[in-house]
Amino acid sequence: MPRSVKGLEGAGEWYILKELIPELKEKNVLDLGCGFGWHCRYAREQQASSVTGVDISEKMIQRAREMTNDPLISYIKASIEDIDFSISQFDVVISSLAFHYIKSFKSVCEKVSNCLKPGGSFVFSVEHPIFTSRNEQDWYYNELGNRLHWPVDNYQIEGIRETTFLNENITKYHRTVSTYINDLINTGFIISAVKESVPSDEMLKSIPKMIDENRRPMFLMISVEKGK
Amino acid sequence: MPRSVKGLEGAGEWYILKELIPELKEKNVLDLGCGFGWHCRYAREQQASSVTGVDISEKMIQRAREMTNDPLISYIKASIEDIDFSISQFDVVISSLAFHYIKSFKSVCEKVSNCLKPGGSFVFSVEHPIFTSRNEQDWYYNELGNRLHWPVDNYQIEGIRETTFLNENITKYHRTVSTYINDLINTGFIISAVKESVPSDEMLKSIPKMIDENRRPMFLMISVEKGK
Numbered sequence: 001m002p003r004s005v006k007g008l009e010g011a012g013e014w015y016i017l018k019e020l021i022p023e024l025k026e027k028n029v030l031d032l033g034c035g036f037g038w039h040c041r042y043a044r045e046q047q048a049s050s051v052t053g054v055d056i057s058e059k060m061i062q063r064a065r066e067m068t069n070d071p072l073i074s075y076i077k078a079s080i081e082d083i084d085f086s087i088s089q090f091d092v093v094i095s096s097l098a099f100h101y102i103k104s105f106k107s108v109c110e111k112v113s114n115c116l117k118p119g120g121s122f123v124f125s126v127e128h129p130i131f132t133s134r135n136e137q138d139w140y141y142n143e144l145g146n147r148l149h150w151p152v153d154n155y156q157i158e159g160i161r162e163t164t165f166l167n168e169n170i171t172k173y174h175r176t177v178s179t180y181i182n183d184l185i186n187t188g189f190i191i192s193a194v195k196e197s198v199p200s201d202e203m204l205k206s207i208p209k210m211i212d213e214n215r216r217p218m219f220l221m222i223s224v225e226k227g228k
Numbered sequence: 229m230p231r232s233v234k235g236l237e238g239a240g241e242w243y244i245l246k247e248l249i250p251e252l253k254e255k256n257v258l259d260l261g262c263g264f265g266w267h268c269r270y271a272r273e274q275q276a277s278s279v280t281g282v283d284i285s286e287k288m289i290q291r292a293r294e295m296t297n298d299p300l301i302s303y304i305k306a307s308i309e310d311i312d313f314s315i316s317q318f319d320v321v322i323s324s325l326a327f328h329y330i331k332s333f334k335s336v337c338e339k340v341s342n343c344l345k346p347g348g349s350f351v352f353s354v355e356h357p358i359f360t361s362r363n364e365q366d367w368y369y370n371e372l373g374n375r376l377h378w379p380v381d382n383y384q385i386e387g388i389r390e391t392t393f394l395n396e397n398i399t400k401y402h403r404t405v406s407t408y409i410n411d412l413i414n415t416g417f418i419i420s421a422v423k424e425s426v427p428s429d430e431m432l433k434s435i436p437k438m439i440d441e442n443r444r445p446m447f448l449m450i451s452v453e454k455g456k
Contacts, residue, residue, distance in 0.1 A: 004371060021292045045395075072258075086260065109320045113446070129381055130358060130383070134377070140368070140377070140379065148379070149362070149379035149380060149381040150379070150380045150381065151368065151370070151376070151377035151378070151379060151380075152358055152377060152379075152443070152444045153377040153378065153381050153443050153444070154442065154443055155358070155378075155424075155442070155444050155445055156424070156441075156442040156443075156445065159440055170299070176424055176445070177405055177424065178421075178423050178424045179418065179420065179421045181409075181421075181422045182421055182422060182423075185419065185420065190418060190419075191409065191413065191418075191419040192413065193406075193409075193410055193413065194405065194406045194409045194410060195406050195410075196383075196404055196405065196406045198384045212382070213384075214382065214384040214385055215380070215382055215383060216380050216382050216383050217379070217383055217384065217404070
């Protein structure tokens with residue numbers, strides 16, 4: 001499963017997600033879909049007391065392990081749907097661009113709620129439902145190859161989307177903005193903020209084409225709190 | 229300003245909005261952008277103790293007054309931005325398809341919060357940001373006149389959209405889903421539910437073309453509670 005690379009479109013996601021993440025100092029942090037462990041190491045730089053990273057990819061977990069010798073970061077190879085931590089084990093749960101690969105978001109909400117302390121934070125990003133509505137996740141071009149607009153279709157038809165990224169086939173799960181939000185609320189979370197990606201000034205300066213990121217949101221970020 | 233007609237696309241909005249409206253019995257209800265007073269009369273059918281309807285259109289308010297002799301419904305000709313009710317005067321504030329005509333949603337939130345009792349409900353619908361992103365609020369067609377998809381563009385560029393409805397020019401204000409939600413949260417509201425319009429079974433049976441309403445959401449409905 002290819003992942004977005006920090007510094008490319010990932011940068012548009014991270015500079016917003018970071019703003020939503022609470023103070024991590026002396027917190028026990030869980031990272032769902034940790035990939036190469038970038039956010040786990042970030043959490044430790046912020047002086048988290050412990051960080052647990054979970055990813056289904058053996059290869060990524062292995063790379064993540066190689067990239068640190070910090071005894072306070074531990075990596076677990078598991079599917080996000082299969083996590084089974086102690087009740088109230090974590091203060092903060094983060095996840096970057098992983099849940100659109102997961103079939104049931106409701107079950108993610110329940111698992112996270114179980115292992116999060118009352119008053120704890122859950123902050124995540126996903127590909128935006130405007131971005132994932134079609135199998136062809138691309139602009140609509142005219143015959144000159146110019147981007148005319150971003151096409152939305154079958155928005156209300158949730159489920160599998162078969163798409164490609166760097167010539168590889170990828171299965172994603174499209175769901176609506178309202179499903180993300182209502183699943184969280186119905187699990188008992190309180191919505192703190194909802195963000196939709198916009199290009200940063202820095203991105204616009206270095207890559208002028210990034211202005212198109214204002215034309216449709218690529219990422220959706222949500223931060224919630226577990227009721228006390 | 230033309231308004232959607234109950235029974236046409238309005239039906240797709242109302243059957244969802246209705247589910248979000250709390251029990252109105254013995255409640256003091258405010259309806260912002262009441263038009264011909266349809267929701268005001270509905271609230272009284274639900275045994276609301278009093279209903280106040282506000283609309284900027286003299287003509288609509290006049291028609292609304294003609295359509296009832298209920299002494300417990302009162303109509304006020306005013307812009308939603310200019311309302312000035314007593315603190316905690318209402319138990320429930322509703323609004324159907326009006327706020328996308330209002331420049332500042334934040335100021336609406338503040339006005340509503342002021343006149344709503346602690347624990348009171350605020351439930352409204354607007355045209356969905358996916359629907360309002362472009363000036364041309366229409367499907368993208370191929371040369372045979374078939375609907376190819378719904379085009380989204382300039383999603384992150386909030387502000388005026390100049391569009392037409394039944395040959396009349398209309399000014400709307402586009403804003404993002406996240407702006408609607410964050411303005412509410414930052415005013416102190418707690419998000420209870422977010423819905424995006426889908427065609428009802430009834431609509432699909434009577435107008436098969438309504439299946440296209442699954443392709444993009446036309447309306448966004450949000451219900452929130454004022455903290456106690």
